[in-house]
Amino acid sequence: MWFGVLSALHVIDVLAQPPATSAPLDYQSIVVGPNLPPDVSLTQENRQRDMDTFSWQSFVALNWPTTQAGTPNYQSIIGATPTGDHEVVWDRWSATADIFDLAAGETPVWGEQFVPAQCRLNANYKPGMKVLVNVTKSQDFFEEAFNTGPLVDQSGHFTRYEIRINKPMFDTVVENALYTTAGQEAASIVSFSCGDNRTGEEGAVMLKAAWKPLSSEDDTSRYHAVPAMVFTPARYRSDGKDACELETVGLVGLHVVHKTVQQPQWIWSSFEHIDNVPECRDQNTFFTAPSALNTPTCPSQVTGEFSYFSNDGPTACNTAPPGNAGDNKFHLDQRGVPSRLCRANALETSAPPVNQAYQTLLKAINPASVWQYYQLIGTQWNANIQSTCSLNTDYVAENTLPQYKIKGSSSGPTPLPMANSTMEGYEQGSANCINCHAGAKLKIKPKGEAEAIPSDFVWFLNQEIDTE
Numbered sequence: 001m002w003f004g005v006l007s008a009l010h011v012i013d014v015l016a017q018p019p020a021t022s023a024p025l026d027y028q029s030i031v032v033g034p035n036l037p038p039d040v041s042l043t044q045e046n047r048q049r050d051m052d053t054f055s056w057q058s059f060v061a062l063n064w065p066t067t068q069a070g071t072p073n074y075q076s077i078i079g080a081t082p083t084g085d086h087e088v089v090w091d092r093w094s095a096t097a098d099i100f101d102l103a104a105g106e107t108p109v110w111g112e113q114f115v116p117a118q119c120r121l122n123a124n125y126k127p128g129m130k131v132l133v134n135v136t137k138s139q140d141f142f143e144e145a146f147n148t149g150p151l152v153d154q155s156g157h158f159t160r161y162e163i164r165i166n167k168p169m170f171d172t173v174v175e176n177a178l179y180t181t182a183g184q185e186a187a188s189i190v191s192f193s194c195g196d197n198r199t200g201e202e203g204a205v206m207l208k209a210a211w212k213p214l215s216s217e218d219d220t221s222r223y224h225a226v227p228a229m230v231f232t233p234a235r236y237r238s239d240g241k242d243a244c245e246l247e248t249v250g251l252v253g254l255h256v257v258h259k260t261v262q263q264p265q266w267i268w269s270s271f272e273h274i275d276n277v278p279e280c281r282d283q284n285t286f287f288t289a290p291s292a293l294n295t296p297t298c299p300s301q302v303t304g305e306f307s308y309f310s311n312d313g314p315t316a317c318n319t320a321p322p323g324n325a326g327d328n329k330f331h332l333d334q335r336g337v338p339s340r341l342c343r344a345n346a347l348e349t350s351a352p353p354v355n356q357a358y359q360t361l362l363k364a365i366n367p368a369s370v371w372q373y374y375q376l377i378g379t380q381w382n383a384n385i386q387s388t389c390s391l392n393t394d395y396v397a398e399n400t401l402p403q404y405k406i407k408g409s410s411s412g413p414t415p416l417p418m419a420n421s422t423m424e425g426y427e428q429g430s431a432n433c434i435n436c437h438a439g440a441k442l443k444i445k446p447k448g449e450a451e452a453i454p455s456d457f458v459w460f461l462n463q464e465i466d467t468e
Contacts, residue, residue, distance in 0.1 A: 030357050031057055032365075034064040034072035034089075038195035038202055039260035040267065042385065048415070049350040051379040055269035056358045058256050062207070063088045063224070063371060070111070079362055079369030085224055090207055093164040097133040099179050100464040108174050110167060119229040119244035130228040132160045132211060132249070148426040149320025153307045156335030157213040159252065159422060160230060163460055168193050169204035178461055184444035190456045194389035195260040203259050206458070210253035210422035212307060222275065222373045223250030238331040252276055252307060253422030254374075257433075259456075261389050265413070266457055268380040268433035270420040274373050277309050277421045278302045280317065280342035299342055308421060313340030320426050341425045348378050348415040378418040380433045 030053070040054040065076035070092025079085070092111070099108045116133060119125050151159040165173070172192050177183025195203030211228070214220050231244045253276070256269040281297035298317040302309065314337055315321050321337035323329045330336065355375045362372040413434035419427070437457040443465050445452045455461040 032060050034061055036061040039197045039262050051381050052350050052354040055376050055379045062090045079366045079371050084366050084368035085370045093166055094170050096163045096460050096464050110170055116231045118242045122244050124246035125229055130226050132228050132230045152321055152336035152339045153212050154310055154338045155215050155217050158332050158336055160211045162209050164207045166205040181444050184442045192259050192456050205258045208255040211249035212252050213247045214250045224370050225250045232332045236332045238334055253420050262385050263381050264386055264389050265382045265434055270377040271374050272377055274375050276307050277341045277343050280344050308339045308341040315340045317342050341421050345417055345419055351376050351378055377420055380413050380418050383414055
């Protein structure tokens, strides 16, 4: 166990010897601790590695054991339980359903949870349980971000999603009433706060998590797993009735998006479970020509088991599965056609050694730790480093898809492309976090204006507000 390995609780600085292949990185130390870093600490030697280290520090802090108040438990260490798993800090954050699915006239309150009536009526429901609301009033969370089709594991289970935000971001949404049509109509600017190393201010953070129902076919000891009430609306059930069922779900994907002073276009960190998908036979390298994207070659006779790939799958690689309910529709209470995904984009070069360093340390803390089975896919950032929490100029990043005018410097986002198989599995070749979110606007136009105003890279302010 970890007791003989780590001596400090608040911040643990452990020397890590890099693998032989990463010696040129001169990786000296890694930090595991409960405090979310406000901003990245940059060097001139390898800024991508600095970003990836920031991502891992954030992942560890977010998944630190939590108190009932939703703060890090400084008397515990990540993964240091008999099962290697525990409740985590970000699970106490507000989900977007807690903000947008309230009855008309209600004001969201931090810490208060929206629970559909069908879930409250379920005898298994207990206050404070995770509730996965697959379909809210205006957004289908069982379909992934590009709306290209659901993600189905090899047991035929549909992957479910949620978005959560931290208290500073929640406060900005609520104080400006951006969850209401009146608030959006009155808005003149949307600007979330930035994390700042100088002041310690945390800044706005949003998470998107992907969860798969765990079954007897899964090795549950390898997953961060929680009991959850999973809501399915009538239109996605074979009996045409709303339902809410208790399921044990495992974390398979996590986007961590943090607005900081040096990166007011946000830092985009993406993690996955290592058992999600194998690599495609012919992977894209970064800056692959758009004409060559999304044409992966399925790997041949992969050994090992993956959640979203099989050697004899019924669909072509990285192609959305057909519906299971006629007219290419989906019933989530019936077995779906399994997805067949492989990783089309090679990881950027600094991610694997940083992954190995953190995975090794997490295993040293506790050989049973579930956190050793997660990996950083990449960290996207803008090469122009800012000194204030503001963006002044517009540019269009060429040779990227989609193309939008982006606030900031023409140096553009890097690396490209970057895709999480649980979020952009069917659009991996053109996946670009910053460019996609740069087009985000409020749903409601200000009075007298022809266009809605930009929403500071945040799509849920457009997708989830109910205008009916």
